[in-house]
Amino acid sequence: MTLRGGRIAVVGLPKRPPEIDAARLVLYERSLVGSLGYANDLPRVASMIAAAGWIPSA
Amino acid sequence: MSADACWRCEQCEACLAGEYNRCAQSGSIGLASDGAFAPLVRFPAYCVVPLAEEVSDRAGALLEPLAVGLHALDRVHARAGETVVVLGFGPIGACTAEVASAMGLDVLVSEPGPERRARAEELGYAVHVPEGEKRDGHALGARANWRRRPDRVWTRAACPPRSRPRPT
Numbered sequence: 218m219t220l221r222g223g224r225i226a227v228v229g230l231p232k233r234p235p236e237i238d239a240a241r242l243v244l245y246e247r248s249l250v251g252s253l254g255y256a257n258d259l260p261r262v263a264s265m266i267a268a269a270g271w272i273p274s275a
Numbered sequence: 276m277s278a279d280a281c282w283r284c285e286q287c288e289a290c291l292a293g294e295y296n297r298c299a300q301s302g303s304i305g306l307a308s309d310g311a312f313a314p315l316v317r318f319p320a321y322c323v324v325p326l327a328e329e330v331s332d333r334a335g336a337l338l339e340p341l342a343v344g345l346h347a348l349d350r351v352h353a354r355a356g357e358t359v360v361v362l363g364f365g366p367i368g369a370c371t372a373e374v375a376s377a378m379g380l381d382v383l384v385s386e387p388g389p390e391r392r393a394r395a396e397e398l399g400y401a402v403h404v405p406e407g408e409k410r411d412g413h414a415l416g417a418r419a420n421w422r423r424r425p426d427r428v429w430t431r432a433a434c435p436p437r438s439r440p441r442p443t
Binding site: 218219224225226228229248250251252253254255256257258259260261262263264265266267269270271272274 | 277279281293294295296297303324326327329330331334335338339341342343345346347348349350351352360363367371373374377398
């Protein structure tokens with residue numbers, strides 16, 4: 218799914234355990250990591266918005 | 276001001292390291308306690324996030340989901356100029372794409388739903404229609420005529436609206 222050495226972050230909570238092709242992780246040296254919420258990231262986002270005049274459209 | 280939705284013990288090893296999202300006692304306002312769809316909500320003082328005048332109330336209301344996206348991008352060490360694929364353009368996926376774009380990443384969105392896909396296109400993202408769970412990046416890249424394969428993939432799996440387990 219990514220280039221060799223690419224990294225994949227999983228943020229959602231799947232309804233059922235997904236299939237993981239471990240061989241592809243190994244052969245392409247990909248990394249699969251979980252990401253739980255955030256820690257101290259709200260002030261960072263606020264700073265990004267304030268500094269760049271960025272207006273999120275999501 | 277805005278508010279961090281995570282309450283925590285502030286005493287465990289994770290909290291003391293600043294990684295309170297891993298606190299075994301952590302919970303989210305709205306999930307583990309009454310939520311913020313009420314006119315007034317009470318939360319711990321440590322949750323307060325002051326906002327500069329340049330940050331609108333509208334943007335301030337989006338800080339929490341945007342922070343989720345920023346954290347996910349940090350987890351994959353995303354850097355400006357790289358390509359990231361966001362699988363799913365729900366609220367969190369959309370916020371992640373917005374943060375990634377603001378960071379200078381090249382964002383590709385894969386979304387099966389036509390309405391969400393249209394929204395992604397409206398916001399200017401390159402979009403892809405996934406054809407099935409078994410498709411992989413080789414076919415994905417070829418079909419979309421992408422110049423190169425993504426460096427990072429961020430995925431937002433579908434989750435039920437309720438019965439979300441508390442972090443342990």
